[in-house]
Amino acid sequence: MYDRLKKITHSFIPKKLLFKTEPSLRFIWSLMYRGSKSECTICKTKLREWIDLSHHGKICPNCGSLSRDRRLWQLIENNYLENAIKVLDFSPSRSLYRKWKKQNVTYKATDLSGDFISDNQYDITAIPESDNSFDLIVCYHVLEHVIEDISAMKELHRILKPNGTLLAQTPFKDGEIYEDYTITSEQERLKHFEQEDHVRIYSVEGLKNRLTQSGFEVTVKQFEGKDIIHGFTENEIVFILKKQE
Known part of the structure; x- marks a missing residue:
């Protein structure tokens, strides 16, 4: 219904x-x-x-x-939500965009596709922001859409403050990263990558390695157990990233 x-x-x-x-x-x-x-x-x-x-x-x-939105906000609210922080959010859900706008923070939302509510349309591989600009960056379900994902990771690293945090998530599979840039049609991408506009499926270890090579200190947090009260998905994985010292 x-x-x-x-x-x-x-x-x-x-x-x-x-x-x-x-x-x-x-x-x-x-x-x-x-x-x-x-x-x-x-x-x-x-x-x-x-x-x-x-x-x-x-x-x-x-x-x-969605479940991932609610888990993300709980994580932010409990650990990273401070007055006057500067936040950059890539393609946020509408519920999170509206929630952020009520906080005492400097909040920028960006979406290149036009499918989400946003204030900007940034190319994640060439972000028009200064070095070391943001205390918190949220990059949820974006990197699997980007062919030049290493360039995107390096840009995210560049604009994150030395003591800042990047929260990232993508769909995952077991084994190795699966990507094939000769697959270009929506029908074939749906078949191979489970969504018409995806260009790869990461593995947890594969994404961790690419982020580490891009200069991040990577913590992989897996949330185990069911939470019926908040409707969370079991075994959800979130990447918590800092700049390597």
Whole structure:
């Protein structure tokens, strides 16, 4: 039902208008899900259940956050959210963009595709920001879209402050990184990389090695166990990156 309603809504409401009206539409939709069993870490809405989509996990009916969004915000709120920090966020979910805008921080969101709410359209391989500019950079589900990913990693390293933090995540597979730049059609990319606009699938060790070679000190954090209250995905992996000393 949720997928059908989403498809219908996207078919007749222009994207900019949809972004503007989405909070009100979701609020109305979420009323049937209100309860006390669960709580969204982003919008703080208490729910009797999540919207369950197999390929995206559990979605908050009120703000539209995915499991990875809620986990990310909990991680940020508990460890990195300080007043007056400078933040750069690549292709943020709409729920996180709206949450960030309410914080006492300098927040820049960028999205080259135009599919997300953003303030800028930066090419991640040539970021128009000064060296050592940001206290926190969020790069979630971006690098798997970028052919020149090493260039992107070096740019992220360049603009991160010496004591700053980069939080990164991509889809992962076992074994080695799988990439083949001769695969260019959407149909073939979907078949090989599980999404039409992906150019590779990383392995955890493969991504760690590329980030280390780009100058980062890499901590791979895996969240084990189920958390039904917050609707988190089990065994989710987040890369926490610092500049090598």
